[in-house]
Amino acid sequence: MLFDFPKMSFDTSNNSSNKEERKYYHDRNKPDDLQISRTDMNMLIMNYLVTEGFKEAALKFQQEAGLQEPALCSSLDERIMIREAVQSGRIPDAIAMVNALHPELLDTDRYLYFHLQQLQLLELIRAGRAEEALAFASATLAEAGANDNNALTELERSLALLAFPDPHASPFADLLLPSHSQKIASELNAAILKMENQEYTNPKLCSLLRMILWSQSELDKHNIKYPKMTDLANATIEQPK
């Protein structure tokens, strides 16, 4: 589905092309009828903060933006604590909290449980407790590895870190970065939201960005020239050549 941009004829100095080209162009300097309300944007931001568990920021934003009471799902506090525990490496605490909140979650999603156990393993490796790490892997992680090929591959990668004198310099060092535990924390967060039958387990902002990427790839498939957003984080738009 193509966005219907207002068609504007573009006065080019190059008069060689006689055929009138259709240009899908949005000239930012001209007024248009594409209205995006401030309220819509505030709601999107609010949704992001609540879904991702930024409670204080959400409450402050609500005050400053003058929004009505946000739909804070009942588990917001717990989800915040769980995320914190995961990202700071206190996995048994995190697991205990998840089990108290949704006892069926980790039994139903064994792959997620494996990821949490894997984080524990990585904590031991990071702390240099190699023997304990191996014992832990064989006692608990081996079970998941036996049942799931993906888990087995990831387990092997994790254990491979032990083979390197400096794991942080190994090819699998990405596992030791904070971004990895953040990823697992988000996975867990989404799983909890799903369990609570929330319609959107990802922030709506996420869906919007995906929509942009999808639209752009569809346009690319048809070789259409359009102003392309090449950098999502900065919303940089490049004009077509």
Place this chain on the structure above:
Amino acid sequence: MQQLTVFMDIESSRSYIDELYSPDATKVVEALVTLKNSVIGSNRQKSSVIQQGVVPRLLQLMSDEALDPNIRLEATITIGSLAKGTPENVATLVEQGTATALVELLRTVPIGTKLVEAGLCALRSVFLHPPAPIAALPADMRLLTRLTQIAREGTATARCCVVRILSVWCGGHMEQEALCQAGACAAIAAMLANGRNSAPPLARALPALELLANMCFENGNVSQVALNTRHGDKTIPELLMCLVSRDKPLPVALGAARCLTFIHRAGALTADDNRVVFGALPCLARLCTKEMPEEIRAKAAETLSYLAEVDTSLQRLAAISNHLMSSLADIVNCPSAAAKQGAFKCFASLGANDEDIRKRIIETHGLMKHIVSEMKNPEPSIRLAAVRCLHSLSRSVQQLRTTFQDHAVWKPLMQLLNDSPGTELLTVGSSTLCNLLLEFSPAKEPMLDQGAVEMLCNLTKRPEAALRLNGIWALMNMAFQAEQKVKQRILCCLGTEQMFRLLGDSDTRVIMKTLGLLRNLLSTRQHIDAIMSEYSSQVMQAVIVVLEGSYPAEVKEQALCILGNIGDGERARDFIMANEDVLRKLVDYLAHPESKLQEAALFVASNLVRCSEAGAAARQARLADLGVLRALKLLGARQDAAHLHDNDFFSE
């Protein structure tokens, strides 16, 4: 609080298991939480803990009403986790009385509490492992009413769990009626109603649809109740119509279409009802298309085959869709057994009654090849489905001569029939064979070589009436306009003894077809003379047995026709003339009140006295002696005998 170590080994777990028996409530709770955290996520831990005999204590802690509700809750949650383990874990749990204890819990604990929710989750997990402990849930009205109340008023999780449990439990007519009485339909309607975004959430709709389908299956009463049950301003059918639309998730649309199908087949909706024609049917056809996932397509094809199984108008409507045939052919190609079966069954249903549809099915690219190859599939259910499909298509007389011959379908069919098949396959297969042996089929000769006659004769000895019928019917078809050697083979193989036995069969249709076989054998002059020269006494005896016995008129008519055929044989007719008993019977039948018997007797007489034949005069004289002429004159005088004047013996 006990420190959570990185992992627990078996030795250290003993310590907290012992704490379960402590008199101190706080310690018990702690021990339960530790136990719970150790078993969630790990089947190994679950098995270990069960082996250590912890289950009876957990059940105790769960059931004791005097205990701290926290203890009961944690114990129940732990049981629930154990029930998510291996099938062996669940079997042990059931053996040790878990299901019964959970049901007891549900009777007494107030609705809306976390304990009820935990108990339902646990029971649902137990029920999802076959064989489900159905006996643990007795069909008593108080209990069922409580459960349906939970389905209406409980938390979202509780409602979904209850409905799941009941849908597994609902295995037969008795359970369907009991649930209906307990108000399950109203609960289902509530769960199918719109939530946010104008659709019920998937997790709620699917179990409700499953339960509704199980309740309505082949039950007209429950289907009728479902038809009239409302939630707010919408009846269940209206709710289902919302759910079959394109914007709904595929499993929900399929589930809703399935419910409408079952309600129709149970008799509560007619075949021309909007909800069938514009609801279930197009939805199922759409779900068969190539873009859909295999599982959905398989189930949709199966459901569509059930929907269109008997009604020709539905078959025609489904066949109108120009994509359906190729979609189904594609489903046959899918690897899974369910998909192949579903597609074959669907073709069989669609082609059941209408020749045009059959033609289109047969012309569907590559289908006949698939049918032939799947008849050799190692999986018996697929072979059966393929034969059912073939059976349906074999009703197409036009195609017998061409397509079926081209694909030599009889080869794998004969192989299947000779390969000690089950009763179902034998019944469908022999019916198909019957059709293939019809007059237009050029496949007769090769089939004989494959031992068809022997196989069919054996069928006539089976205890199942349907098989005897198929056997004798097939032999009858085989004998029609066949060569003499074929007829001889049939007679020889069947034997006159067996034929007499069949003439005394409890099923009238078998008797009719046996006489039909005799009639077909005794056609064309040379054959009649040849057969009568060898079997005259047995044949005459058979005819007399039927004419004398207390058979219905249509059976006796057949016997007279046989006599008529014999009367056409040059030498064979002498056997009749020599038998005074038969001649006297002939006179009687000429005056019989039943007009078709009169006509048949007339046919006999006309063959005997035909002027153009040698020895006619002598025969006429003999018959005159016995009073045949007198009877004929009387017959001629009847007002409804106008058509009989065509016969040449009236014109002397």
